[in-house]
Amino acid sequence: SLWIAHGWQRRPAMASPAGGRRLAEAPVEAGRTVRRRLRSKQPPLPLPPTSGGAVPVAVGPAPVPALASGAAMGPPPLPLRALVINLERRTDRWATSQRRLAGLQGPGGCLRVERLAASDGTQLGAVPEETVLKRWMTDRNAKYDGRAGYRPGVALEMTAGERGCAMSHVRAWRMVAPCSDGAPVLVLEDDAVLSKRFAARLPAVLAAVPASTDVLYLGYIKGAPWRCKVAPGLFEAEYLWTTVAYLLWPRGAQKLLAALPVDEPVDNFMAWLMATRRLRALAVVPPLADQEQEWDCGSDVPHSDDVVLSL
Secondary structure, eight states: OHHHHHTOOOSOOBBOTTSSBOOTTSOOOTTOBTTSOSSOSSOOOOOOOOOTTOOOOOOOSOOOOOOOSOOBOOOOOSSEEEEEEEOTTOHHHHHHHHHHHGGGSSTTOSEEEEEEEOOOTTSTTSSOTTTBOSEEESHHHHTTOOOTTOOSSOEEEOOHHHHHHHHHHHHHHHHHTTOTTOOOEEEEETTEEEOTTHHHHHHHHHHHOBTTOSEEESSOEEOSOOSEEEETTEEEOSOEEOOSEEEEOHHHHHHHHHTOSBOSOHHHHHHHHHHTTSSOEEEESSOSEEESSOTTTTOOSOOGGGGGGGO
């Protein structure tokens, strides 16, 4: 898959209450993961002063009140446009995605699927540094990553896979931002496995989404408690990992593009914008999407922040 082939998968899939792999229909429990301890139970760490040339962390504007249940924007017309990010050389993954999504397309279907050729971070010039930086600091993510040994203040080089992943999503945002009809676009990675109840649940979910929403996560790993319940099955998120499946509205895409360059792995980048309330993000509970494989299964490219645990 994209994540496995290029080291994009950054967090373990959520665990079920029985301790196994979380299926798309299993409820998400705060902080429950295969590793058992993604998020520390201690209060968030204060950001340390930077030293040794480290880049200061921008906290962003003053917080605004959390979303509450309110006027919905009204469901967009179906089928929704869906962009599946897929590397040119992974024709096998594209074929698998087509098979998985076949039942959601066609007459009466809820999706209109398009392939988005992924940016390959190993190719010279594929990822401009003015769009995706090469170095990042662990300060922001350390406030939420509770793995033993993970800490702030470490400067890291992003892997080629992380940069390619980020650039692929930036290109998806650029496709969504100018949409004049205001309808959301579903962004999928090619290892996304949608719930068997996706088509049945989607209309009700869309009907309940407040008009102030920028992005709706259909698959995720939860890094912090929900801020509030917006509607049945919809919660406002503070910090989420993975970018396997999310609905993005044009104004959300515009906010993401305005925040460029991507200065950390793309899931962290999006999560920090929601943490600082610059991006209004909701999540579906239980999730409507999952990743095909567990965290780090089959990965041949190391994640840049794995080294923090061994320093």
